[in-house]
Amino acid sequence: MYNYRSLQKNDLETICSFPKSEEELYYMFPKATYPLTPKQIEEAVKSRLEPTVVLFNNEVVSYANFYDHDGESCWLGNVIVSQDYRGKGVSQFLIETMESIAKQNMNVNKLKLVCHNTNTRAILFYKKHGFRPFDISIRVKxxxxxxxxxxxxxIL
Incomplete structure (x- = not known):
């Protein structure tokens, strides 16, 4: 049903259309300025690893990448799913794909992420998929x- 591949330059405009509000963009990419632009993604990708898109019928429907790889773990970032595909299994496919890439390509045994306390849907999603809280930091919207x-x- 879904497949994935590495990010390509022609995917950027589509990904920029995913965050529908300043708050959604903050959840996805806290350092970005709304509205998201291809240039912002291009700059971020320079310091990111394995930028990955999920496709449905050759249409980009979600995106994520990694950062801060330390040999044993890495952080999952810039996670977003097109509004049209939420609740349709894309998130689960994306997370399972990124877990597999982290294990196979980056040889890590632990995947980390930051989820904002106001993003209840995402917190519950990550808990359902085996993620457990281990710290809290102060963030400013x-x-x-x-x-x-x-x-x-x-733990992978």
């Missing part, structure tokens, strides 16, 4: 509001 970044990890 573009509005100036303080929120908690919940650090989660999963």
């Amino acid at each position: 573009p509005s100036g509001e303080f929120i908690a970044g919940i650090h989660m990890e999963k």
